[in-house]
Amino acid sequence: MKANNHTIHTSLIVPALIALSISLQSCTSGSANPSQAAQAPSLPVMGTPVSPVTVYQEFSASLEGKVNVEVRPQVDGYLEKIYVDEGAYVTAGQPLFKINAQVYNEALNNARANVLAAQANVQKAQVDLDRLKPLVDNAVISDVQLKTAKANYNAATAALAQARAMVGNAQINVGYTLIKAPVSGYIGSIPFKTGSLVGRGETQPLTVLSEVNTMYAYFSMSEPDFIAFKNKYPGETIEQKLKNVPSVELLLADNTVYPQQGKIELVQGQFDKTIGAINFRAAFPNPNKILRSGNTGKIRLPQLFNEVLVVPQEATFEIQDKVFVFTVDSSNKVTSKPIAVSGKTSYYYFVNKGLSKGEKIVLSGTGNLKDGTPIQPQIVSADSVLKANPI
Secondary structure, three states: OOOHHHHHHHHHHHHHHHHHHHHHHHHHHHHHHHHHHHHOEEEEEOOOOOOEEEEEEEEEEEEEEEEEEEOOOOOOOHHHHHHHHEEOOOOOEEEEEEEHHHHHHHHHHHHHHHHHHHHHHHHHHHHHHHHHHHHHHHHOOOOOHHHHHHHHHHHHHHHHHHHHHHHHHHHHHHHHHHEEOOEEEEEOOOOOOOEEEEEEOOOOOOOOEEEEEEEEEEEEEEEEHHHHHHHHOOOOOOHHHHOOOOOOOEEOOOOOOOOEEEEEEOOOOOOOOOOOOEEEEEEEEEEOOOOOOOOOOEEEEEEEEEEEEEEHHHHHHEEEEEEEEEEEEOEEEEEEEEEEEEOOOOOOEEEEOOOOOOOOEOOOOOOOOOOOOOEEEOOHHHHHHHHOOOO
């Protein structure tokens, strides 16, 4: 009977021990999650490299041909012919428009007839003068009549000169009816059609002719940018400083760089008070006629840094318009630091204040970090970063 009781007791204890063991394992397993959660995050860390770089300031620009000529009629009349089409390239002296010249041809014929009449009057006055001169010399008549004849001759000569001037004026007006290109270039829009009545009083020109062998890019700088610009280059005057400004680039509307470099030639004399900026002009050669008046783009003004700290933009974050990075100290704890950015590209900031060469920064995954947070740094070489995304 005792033996049976012992057997029953043992059979109850063994399952209890198994259950206790399972419970202890479960507790041990459950307590592992908080320790894992408290584990320091593993994040990529990079030593800040120093590199020579060229950074660019960009300014919106509008383009115009070196010569933009408004072609306007000098005489009134109906537009008889249009010899060119919009967008065509023409050379200096090439006919563009023809105004009906009938009225002006008739005026020329009338002026020529007046010349003939004036010539006849001169001849008559000369005959009278020649006839009276010997009579006065022989005292047949008084010299008063001779003086009168001389006056008549002089008046007839003056009338002839006036008539000839009228012919010249009429010829000019006839010449104005054929409008020629004053310079070589491209034809702009032509708002008038054949048969339109045009004249000197029109507000619209017949067209605009653009000479585009050299293109002017007009852009403006704010007052702070202009002050920095003046302080950046040597020279006593703006003209001297412009000679020391490096060549500029033109970024076209499709974000491609125009193959020809330009030179800043001119700074206007005063600020535009309405926008608080001053205008600049840069000249670009246009040998292949790629650029046209009315194009837009951006002027890229280069600045060379012999040594500058390079920080990937993905390693930064902004608070109230200030740029920060997380640095990593010797105990692998992070600290946020503001940095001063002197320039940038699509991938990088160039820093002149706030970091030192080789200082370790968190490269990515900074969203949940706070000052003093420990991390497990995974070192990434700066060379590999720069190779993946070249400056």
